Amino acid sequence: MGNTAFHLNDLSRMDFRTSATADQKNSELQQSLHLDYRYQPARIAIGLSLSNPQPPRVPADVLGKPIRGETLFGQEDVDLALWLTLLSQHAGVVSPSRKQVADLVAGHWARGVEMLVKASFGNEAHPQDFLAGYATR
Amino acid sequence: MPSANPFHSIQLDAAELQGALAGIDFAAADFGFVLQARRRLAGSGNRRKLFSVLDDFFSKQTTGGEVIGDALIKGPIALTRVSFRNWKVFANVDFELPQLDEDKPVILIGGNNGYGKTSFLEGILYCLFGRSAHTERVRLQEPDGQTSPAQRAAGYKKFLDRAFHRPSRAQGETTMFVRTEWRTVEGPLCIERRWYLGEDDEVSVDDEVLMLWGGEDRNVVEVPADIEASQFYQTEIERCLLSAGAASFMLFDAEQVHWFSERGVDDQVRLVTERSFGLSEWKEAAADLRDYARDRGRRIEKEVGAYDNQRRLLESFQHQLQELDDTAAELEREIAALRVSREASFAKIASLDQSSYETLQSLLERRQFLTTEYGRVSHEFASIASAVLPFEVVGKSLRAAVVQALAADCDKANEDFEVFKNDRVLQTLVQRLRSQSVESDGGVENTIVQLTSAWKKLAEEKAESAELRHPFLTPILREALLARLGKHDDDLGRLRSVSETLSALSTGLKDLNLKIAQVEARNAVIATHENELQHIGVRLRELEIKVSELSTRRSKISAERSHAIGLFEDDFGAAAADQGNIIRDALKLAGGIESAANALLPHCFEKITGVLTKNYLALSHKDVVQQVRISVDGRVELLDAAGNDLRSIEGSAGEKQIFAMALLAAICEFAPNRLPAIIDTPLGRLDPDHRQRLLRFFSSRPIQTIMLSQPNEINGAALQLIEDRVAARFLLEHRVDSRGLGTSRARQGYFDEVAA
Numbered sequence A: 001m002g003n004t005a006f007h008l009n010d011l012s013r014m015d016f017r018t019s020a021t022a023d024q025k026n027s028e029l030q031q032s033l034h035l036d037y038r039y040q041p042a043r044i045a046i047g048l049s050l051s052n053p054q055p056p057r058v059p060a061d062v063l064g065k066p067i068r069g070e071t072l073f074g075q076e077d078v079d080l081a082l083w084l085t086l087l088s089q090h091a092g093v094v095s096p097s098r099k100q101v102a103d104l105v106a107g108h109w110a111r112g113v114e115m116l117v118k119a120s121f122g123n124e125a126h127p128q129d130f131l132a133g134y135a136t137r
Numbered sequence B: 001m002p003s004a005n006p007f008h009s010i011q012l013d014a015a016e017l018q019g020a021l022a023g024i025d026f027a028a029a030d031f032g033f034v035l036q037a038r039r040r041l042a043g044s045g046n047r048r049k050l051f052s053v054l055d056d057f058f059s060k061q062t063t064g065g066e067v068i069g070d071a072l073i074k075g076p077i078a079l080t081r082v083s084f085r086n087w088k089v090f091a092n093v094d095f096e097l098p099q100l101d102e103d104k105p106v107i108l109i110g111g112n113n114g115y116g117k118t119s120f121l122e123g124i125l126y127c128l129f130g131r132s133a134h135t136e137r138v139r140l141q142e143p144d145g146q147t148s149p150a151q152r153a154a155g156y157k158k159f160l161d162r163a164f165h166r167p168s169r170a171q172g173e174t175t176m177f178v179r180t181e182w183r184t185v186e187g188p189l190c191i192e193r194r195w196y197l198g199e200d201d202e203v204s205v206d207d208e209v210l211m212l213w214g215g216e217d218r219n220v221v222e223v224p225a226d227i228e229a230s231q232f233y234q235t236e237i238e239r240c241l242l243s244a245g246a247a248s249f250m251l252f253d254a255e256q257v258h259w260f261s262e263r264g265v266d267d268q269v270r271l272v273t274e275r276s277f278g279l280s281e282w283k284e285a286a287a288d289l290r291d292y293a294r295d296r297g298r299r300i301e302k303e304v305g306a307y308d309n310q311r312r313l314l315e316s317f318q319h320q321l322q323e324l325d326d327t328a329a330e331l332e333r334e335i336a337a338l339r340v341s342r343e344a345s346f347a348k349i350a351s352l353d354q355s356s357y358e359t360l361q362s363l364l365e366r367r368q369f370l371t372t373e374y375g376r377v378s379h380e381f382a383s384i385a386s387a388v389l390p391f392e393v394v395g396k397s398l399r400a401a402v403v404q405a406l407a408a409d410c411d412k413a414n415e416d417f418e419v420f421k422n423d424r425v426l427q428t429l430v431q432r433l434r435s436q437s438v439e440s441d442g443g444v445e446n447t448i449v450q451l452t453s454a455w456k457k458l459a460e461e462k463a464e465s466a467e468l469r470h471p472f473l474t475p476i477l478r479e480a481l482l483a484r485l486g487k488h489d490d491d492l493g494r495l496r497s498v499s500e501t502l503s504a505l506s507t508g509l510k511d512l513n514l515k516i517a518q519v520e521a522r523n524a525v526i527a528t529h530e531n532e533l534q535h536i537g538v539r540l541r542e543l544e545i546k547v548s549e550l551s552t553r554r555s556k557i558s559a560e561r562s563h564a565i566g567l568f569e570d571d572f573g574a575a576a577a578d579q580g581n582i583i584r585d586a587l588k589l590a591g592g593i594e595s596a597a598n599a600l601l602p603h604c605f606e607k608i609t610g611v612l613t614k615n616y617l618a619l620s621h622k623d624v625v626q627q628v629r630i631s632v633d634g635r636v637e638l639l640d641a642a643g644n645d646l647r648s649i650e651g652s653a654g655e656k657q658i659f660a661m662a663l664l665a666a667i668c669e670f671a672p673n674r675l676p677a678i679i680d681t682p683l684g685r686l687d688p689d690h691r692q693r694l695l696r697f698f699s700s701r702p703i704q705t706i707m708l709s710q711p712n713e714i715n716g717a718a719l720q721l722i723e724d725r726v727a728a729r730f731l732l733e734h735r736v737d738s739r740g741l742g743t744s745r746a747r748q749g750y751f752d753e754v755a756a
Helices: A008-013 A020-032 A039-050 A069-073 A077-091 A098-120 A127-136 B014-021 B028-044 B047-058 B117-141 B149-163 B166-170 B229-240 B244-250 B254-261 B265-276 B279-296 B306-352 B360-393 B396-414 B423-436 B443-464 B475-486 B488-572 B576-619 B653-670 B688-700 B716-725 B751-755
Strands: B078-087 B090-096 B106-110 B175-184 B187-197 B203-214 B251-253 B627-630 B636-639 B677-680 B705-709 B726-736 B742-748
Touching (some): A008 A069, A008 A098, A020 A098, A039 A069, A039 A098, A039 B360, A069 A077, A077 A098, A077 B360, A077 B396, A077 B475, A098 A127, A127 B360, A127 B488, B014 B576, B028 B047, B028 B229, B028 B279, B047 B279, B047 B576, B078 B117, B090 B117, B090 B742, B106 B716, B117 B187, B117 B229, B117 B244, B117 B251, B149 B203, B203 B229, B244 B251, B244 B279, B244 B653, B254 B653, B265 B279, B265 B576, B265 B636, B396 B475, B475 B488, B576 B627, B576 B653, B576 B688
Parallel strands (some): B106 B705, B251 B677, B677 B705
Antiparallel strands (some): B078 B090, B187 B203, B627 B636, B726 B742
């Protein structure tokens, strides 16, 4: 991929992965939070990780199951653009390369999963209330 | 009114009787009444009178009253005097007999044929029992009972007519009597029976008089109040002496013994036992009662048990109806209880199944809807949450930084300095300036130089400052992102709204599930009661079917009973109900009497067996028979020492007579009062050995024995054999007058003395 200029279309067509461990936890969160798809806890996890100003560490492996970009971030250009803007803004890069984007996503996904697991602990009985709680803070 | 004790003729003591009759429904007082009524009326030959008395008795217009319960006299009894007036060949004869001396028990009365030996015997018998004596003699001679009561009654009158001493009658005598005087342990007893000639010069049996005197002063025996004298006296004779049945055997003559011995031994034993113990009279009374029941029931069928059968059938119907009613009542009770349970279950269900309750179905449908809706909203929530929350959770600072960067990029993009990089625009502008200026105006070129310089500077300056923060965004996307972030709060509001909807649905589902659980619990209770109701319903149907079947059976049996009642009334008279009771009571009494007689018979057999064995062994010169045994059903066995029955060995006429004599002699001995034996020409057809044995036997017993003998019978060697046992001797003499009418007298002495 190299450092070639990145375009929104690339984001849409890319497959994103995180570590196998994080992916496993992502699936568990999908179950416990009563979410329908794997991308849903992944999105929230990435969002949570972005709340931490520190850059995430790239996971040691990226052997988790892939999620296509248009699935993970949405099919609309505005969705893709917003995610790419947030990732770029948080990373402090202006025109990230494909590699950078893939690493950023893998890192934020893995860190965010850990954060979400920790936050949701004890709220298994009312997962939707837990999620809705983020909207009322 | 007191009744005669029917047990007086039974030679068994009270304990034996009580044991034998235990468990038998036997109304002794009623039987006593019937027995006396028979003795009083049946002998007349007209049983209508007896039946009329029985009508009153069984319809309770008269009662049996108490039974005179005096005990039988025990101990030896002796005949002390016999007086005849106008009785057969005796015009006026008295026999003074000695008191019983057990060392000399024999009294000899000698006489030729026709001199009065049988008259003596018969006189005593008729004195004691009158009509009954005649009946017994006839019955004894015709045990099959071919002679009707009417014939027997006529025969008695005829006998008495012939018995009246003809010379005396010719002389105008109108009274005939026989008086016997006895010595019992209770003292002297004098019995006199008188007969009178009526105006028709024939004996009037209705005017027969029986008198009893007792005690040393010969006082007339006192008759208890409310009891007929002759009835009481007859009972007293049975109590003190013997029954009519026994008397017919105990006062026997050779002819009697002869024909009696011709019968089979079983028959002899049964006849003697039943008659001497009075059981035959019981059976005849029972037969009279059955005849009475049949007569009153106007039975068409001759079968004696038909009435009983029909009554039993009616009673069976009644019993069946009662059983059906009982069963039906039991079923109805169960049905009533089940109906109460059913009502209780209905009420319980009704109390649970209130109309305010929604049906389980509607609740389930509603839950289905809510569940679907919850699922849908849950998906919606997940979708919105995943779309909105990430941008919320990134935090305000990052969002703000992005917004600021985007705004800045927008500003930069709006400053369009690209035109300064276009030289053609500059040249066009320069040309336009020159064309509008005047030739004299030299200042335009200067302006063009300055403009061109500024243009070039702007082109260079803006090229350096055109770097955007997010250059990958087009201006439109930047605007869209800003708009999107600007309405982030709206997105959150939408998420909250969906979340609230979801919470409401969750609460609704919880409430609904609770309600469903309540309804299901209620339904379970209802199902339990419905199950009960189902069982109750099944059981009720079963019971109702049974009740219906019972009702059908009852109708059928009721109809059969009605039909049977109709037949019964046809057969037994219109007043079947009352008559039925009378008949039933008569038959019941008859049955009781028969049962009692049948129960007593084996005891009587047992009683007679020992004495019979002793007598037979003493009389028979064949020593092979060691024991006589009588089974409970009356079969006689003559057993040798090895226990073999010798019945099959046909005995001679003499041996048969010996058995009969042993049997008849036994009657005196098993009776508790050891009555005298009066034997007319006893030696008849016996061989010398048997004669000796018989004389020794009768003379050796401590019982008064009166032997009536012909000259060639007890005389000579035979007389010598018993001479030292003889207490008194009489000789009958006979004298015939000119008209050919004879009269006998008695004097002390005997043939040998005459001969001497």
